[in-house]
Amino acid sequence: MIVVKNISKIYFEGSKKEFYALKNINFEIKEGSFVIFKGVSGSGKSTLLSILATISKPSSGEIFFNNEVVSKYPDIHSSNFRARNIAYIFQSFNLFEDLTVFANVSFPLIPLGFSQKEIDEKVEEILSLSNIIHKKDEIVSNLSGGEKQRCAIARALVNRANTILCDEPTSSLDFENSLNFIKSIRELKKAGKTIVVATHDPLFFDLDFVDKIFELKNGELVE
């Protein structure tokens, strides 16, 4: 269970440019559910997701993952927590374009202390599940948009995290690949993962397996 209590994020705090990107946000996400944050560009979706992922810290308020306050962890603790618990799929994939699919996907496992044999097995397994195993030794810059997305999904999932956060996951995809992405999300939900998607893509709004849609407007939650 993820509990978000009274989160605000202020940029340029204390200066003339002070700006509330998020204002007094409260919500809960049950384990195994699929929730969507929708909102126009600039409404605060990416800011909220990066705070949920413990990549950035709120200016005030707290986030609990299974009763543990994660929003106040020191940075080193946050990265350990993230490495074990969070899969983050970025808007622009954030892959290393000059490296192979295998190298990209094995990357999150390196700080977790696995042997090379274990890394090879885990990467092969997730590449097969993500339907990109046939491009294992290909350099990422040679992949199509849909293949890059599948590589990004494989990299996000290789640590077997239970919580999957996706920031505008279909913004660089065509219609068919967007539907394929949604199919992957359906499978991940069936497997019991908690999934949070920030998007303004209407394809997500009528899905029969969404548990809750929240809307952000100017940094505030309107339900």
Ligand SMILES: Nc1ncnc2c1ncn2[C@@H]1O[C@H](COP(=O)(O)OP(=O)(O)OP(=O)(O)O)[C@@H](O)[C@H]1O
């Ligand atoms: N590091 C930063 N410093 C200052 N302002 C920021 C910073 N990051 C985001 N903002 C501002 O906070 C607001 C919310 O940005 P955010 O990226 O969270 O919106 P978004 O809903 O994800 O938008 P998009 O759909 O365009 O990605 C915007 O007005 C943005 O300019």
